[in-house]
Amino acid sequence: MSKKTSISALLTALLLDACSDTPERHSTDVGGSVPSHWSTASGPKGPVAEQWLGDFNDPALSRLVREALYGNYDLKAAAARVKAAREQSLIEGSARWPQLFFITDVNREKDFETAESGSFDALFNLSWELDVWGRIRAAQRAAEQEADATQADFDGARLSLAARTAQTYFELAEARQQADVAAQSIRDRQTIVELVRGRFARGLTRGLDLRLALTDLANAEAQLAQARNQAQNSTKQLELLLGRYPGGLLKENSNLPAPPAAIPAGLPSELLERRPDIIAAFARLRAMDYRVESAKKALLPRITLTANGGTSSPALTDLADPRAAAWNFALGLVQPLFTGGRLKGDIRLNEALTDEALNRYRGTALNAFREVEQALAAERWLREQEQALKEAVEQTEASRKLAVYSYRQGLIEILTLLDSYRSTLNAQSAYLTVRRQLLSNRINLYLALGGGI
Template sequence: MSILHPPNRMPPAQITTFKSGLIGLLILLTGCSLLQPHHSETALPDNPEKWDARAEINQPVSTGWLDNFSDKNLTNLIKEAIGNNFDLKLAAARVEAAQANAKISGADRWPQISASLNAGRAKRNTVVGGNIISGISNNFQTGIEVSWEVDIWGKLSHQARAAVLELAASESDFQAAKLSLAANIARQWFNSVEARQQVRLATETVDNYQSSLTIIRENYRAGLNSALDVRLAKTNLATAQSQLAARQTQLDAQLRALQILLGSYPSAMIETAQQLPSLDNRIPAGLPSELLQRRPDLIAAEQRLLASDERVSQAKKNRLPQIRLTTSGGSSTDEFKKLLDSDTLIWSIAGGLTAPLFQGGRLKANQELAMANANQALYQYAQTVLNAFREVETALAATPLLDKQQQALKTAVNEAQESERLAAEQYRAGLVDIVTWLEAQRQLFTARSNLLQIQNQQLQNRIDLHLALGGDFIQEDSDKNK
């Protein structure tokens, strides 16, 4: 099944019935062009039979994508943020506006009914035989007026369907905002956890450099080291202290950014996990491309494409004659008590046909505008599809490469730890100079810091993959029923 073919079009039988009775008259009035759909078969990207990029892993996965990170605090935090995030509230308000607009657009298909009640009192003078005779009269009126535009061409139906499709697009935008919010919170959460671990590592490094400086100073006093060794050790310590301050600044910024996503004041006073989780649940082989059908942004783009076609049809039929029926009924009397008397009833029925002849090209320009907007929606949909494919392929391709980086960095950390231990022993034994020991310490710090970064990148890449797929690696029952 291709995600590029909309699933919710009007049933073919209904379309045929609608068109059959009007096609002859439409040809006489405006020609066949008004009946042609705006979008015929268009060259859009097809679904791949399989993803080109492969994850070299095939193990069972859990059913909830947040569960893959094994962090209940993160899951609970996202649930709380759903009700507090202001961007999400803004998306919800847009849905409410679209709901109201759909009601407004659909109301034009129904008769418009209004009621009235009027009362009046007047004095009139009449000249009779040279004499002025005055008279005072009362008038009471009540009535109901019904006005209805007969939707013979279906333009009001197109207008109503377009509004409903735009409502569906807004609802999908809201779902996309929820998914994006969850992903952004997860990203920021792990960025904060990494920043916290980087602070601890930098603190540990400062402590180690301080201990090294103490040893070197004692050896200097004993005449075993030169002043250069002390200077180099102080340089390393000062550099480490600077890096610690930089890491603390990064942690502070990450925590405040996380709180903004949660809809709370950015005080930087929030607890996070102490270390990054490991990804025990791996990516299954053979992910179906149909998973992308549930992506809210694709659904929204598709609904807007369908809505734009409805707007084109509406704009075309705005150039056709308009038929309006008007009826009114009520009563008119000079005595209020006879207002509802059957003898005072009055009524009228009228019908009118209005055909646009000349409006300075406005109707044609409106049709051209609708067609241009429809083309934009088509190209936007196609681009959204391509971007979705790119995001999935990129995340899948990055997974094995990040795994290789992690394994290489684990090896580098182990080797750096052993190198630092040997360099410290040989320096104390006078077999190597201070530069060798300080360089071994620096390499160990760099390797451990890089390992933390790559662990976070693996988590970020997994989040990107879930966001690209629109959820978990398997299609849940709620998705299948959509």
């Protein structure tokens, strides 16, 4: 084979390799079949709600979420990243256009034998790489996809902020109600202490009973302090989300609302086009496809157009005279032949990063399916737990009243009476906790489904 034929074959191979198109991608390609329905869904059928915040029917909650979306600094930083990514895509695409620069200069000279002289220069320089193969365009598309991914990140951060604000609001409501329950328990225990103290004064009971009643009262006071501390911490966390100074001064009246009715969960395939994190992962995969295309097309010849010229004259008025202008145009072609493996290495690097992006996308999608299935399953179990604890609260209330009567009659020991009070407090506390968990899980479900606010 002649040397000329070998070079021709090499150039042909480079051309065929570099001109390959980006692969066609589908969002449903998650490494396995997408199920037709959720395995744990038992609610109504239909599309996912676009605005879930109003389902809680809590004006204070809606107001605080709106304030967080406006004032949270992390969200503002995410919005700035979107702007930066959009500008980066414009920068990537700017190479497709001619680059023109205008230069002016004034030169002054003087020596011992001649008079002072000078000249005025008006020069320009133009360079333009003709994007014949679409290399620059592929890089621009990659940047545009990355900007789309950053926008999806922002959308996800916005939903996450709304969810965290709502969940912190519910935690604050629970902590305040836990404090109310503990305060009521202290009042009840104070009544018991007085009852035991009176019986002890009359010689109807032992000093041990009084000590046990006072110990139980101290424990209840410790629980109240813990609940108030939790309320203070939740208040500061909520203020931070709102963009306020965390001084613990938030005074909005917060109560645990009734859990909304069951919601439609939509279809698993719809999740792939609705969840921001999945959309972002897919956009980054497409960006890497374009990066590979741009790297391959870097093997092809680059055609550049350059021009420079201008005028130079001792008189400033002569600069506007087109007859004094000098022009120079050049058309060049550059074909990479040997770069020490840099161009091929860049292709392999971007192909490896593409494979990473593909597996990240599939992992993100599968994790999203898990979050939905988990939240749907938890909804059912938490509702059953709520009903059981509600019954437990009613039963402990009845047993506590009966225990007080029996102790007054001398039918039971003090430990039985105190245990009935502890059971009542524990049941009420557990009931508030499961109600908050049910609300938080509903938020998790909305977030997992990619529902709007």
